[in-house]
Amino acid sequence: xxxxxxxxxxxxxxxxxxxxxxxxxxxxxxxxxxxxxxxxxxxxxxxxxxxxxxxxxxxxxxxxxxxxxxxxxxxxxxxxxxxxxxxxxxxxxxxxxxxxxxxxxxxxxxxxxxxxxxxxxxxxxxxxxxxxxxxx
Amino acid sequence: xxxxxxxxxxxxxxxxxxxxxxxxxxxxxxxxxxxxxxxxxxxxxxxxxxxxxxxxxxxxxxxxxxxxxxxxxxxxxxxxxxxxxxxxxxxxxxxxxxxxxxxxxxxxxxxxxxxxxxxxxxxxxxxxxxxxxxxx
DNA sequence: GGACATTTGTACGTATGTATC
DNA sequence: CGATACATACGTACAAATGTC
Numbered sequence: 001x002x003x004x005x006x007x008x009x010x011x012x013x014x015x016x017x018x019x020x021x022x023x024x025x026x027x028x029x030x031x032x033x034x035x036x037x038x039x040x041x042x043x044x045x046x047x048x049x050x051x052x053x054x055x056x057x058x059x060x061x062x063x064x065x066x067x068x069x070x071x072x073x074x075x076x077x078x079x080x081x082x083x084x085x086x087x088x089x090x091x092x093x094x095x096x097x098x099x100x101x102x103x104x105x106x107x108x109x110x111x112x113x114x115x116x117x118x119x120x121x122x123x124x125x126x127x128x129x130x131x132x133x134x135x136x
Numbered sequence: 137x138x139x140x141x142x143x144x145x146x147x148x149x150x151x152x153x154x155x156x157x158x159x160x161x162x163x164x165x166x167x168x169x170x171x172x173x174x175x176x177x178x179x180x181x182x183x184x185x186x187x188x189x190x191x192x193x194x195x196x197x198x199x200x201x202x203x204x205x206x207x208x209x210x211x212x213x214x215x216x217x218x219x220x221x222x223x224x225x226x227x228x229x230x231x232x233x234x235x236x237x238x239x240x241x242x243x244x245x246x247x248x249x250x251x252x253x254x255x256x257x258x259x260x261x262x263x264x265x266x267x268x269x270x271x272x
Numbered sequence: 273g274g275a276c277a278t279t280t281g282t283a284c285g286t287a288t289g290t291a292t293c
Numbered sequence: 294c295g296a297t298a299c300a301t302a303c304g305t306a307c308a309a310a311t312g313t314c
Contacts, residue, residue, distance in 0.1 A: 094248065
């Protein structure tokens with residue numbers, strides 16, 4: 001139930017409700033969320049509010065939205081282990097558009113990258129949803 | 137100059153223009169961006185488009201917006217170096233809401249975290265915009 | 273391949289609430 | 294207190310991608 005108040009924005013409340021559906025397992029990875037129009041009707045809010053809420057979940061990396069299709073819960077993926085040499089420096093940040101393309105990160109997915117440098121030289125860039133780094 | 141086209145959304149173009157102002161140093165850290173209304177007039181776009189563009193920059197951690205005041209360029213932060221012990225496993229992902237609060241990540245900023253575990257035990261969680269990890 | 277309905281993406285305007293100065 | 298500026302929320306319209314027939 002969404003209640004209008006200055007304290008808690010409607011889009012945040014909706015995001016909380018949908019997040020609970022996902023983390024509780026009522027909507028499982030790969031499954032579709034209700035369409036935007038359905039969410040509007042079900043929760044009695046405008047489309048902008050629905051879209052804002054979905055955006056929050058996208059930013060958390062919980063869901064992926066495909067235009068003309070729908071929004072679905074992201075599959076949690078097995079992560080490959082990558083060994084990092086001693087003396088390396090690891091930076092964590094969001095990827096540039098070029099890096100997204102390079103790494104094949106889906107549009108709409110919020111995936112951080114790890115940049116491994118040794119002596120100032122970049123040794124590798126890894127997508128956070130596919131890799132774990134281990135120290136040798 | 138912003139040109140309407142299906143290829144490149146107006147809000148992305150505006151974000152690109154403003155980002156260039158910042159990265160080129162024409163607008164320096166701590167300085168204010170033009171007010172939303174000013175941006176509307178200057179670039180001939182609606183308010184939603186301006187806000188969407190500013191949101192992009194907030195998500196990139198480039199600017200900070202204060203309600204009732206304005207949007208300013210964020211002070212660039214030096215990253216602290218954190219040593220990671222040998223045999224550690226580093227996961228990179230987006231933070232939960234609780235972790236955001238714990239780490240003091242500003243609302244709207246899209247900042248990944250590194251989770252360092254040794255033998256399955258969590259040894260530390262670090263915000264990507266404030267630390268670099270180094271292998272001992 | 274085209275025609276169509278559905279769904280998400282972008283963009284606009286407008287109104288109201290809330291924080292800052 | 295008023296003026297200004299950002300936050301939220303609504304409605305509307307059209308564009309673009311998808312799936313189906």
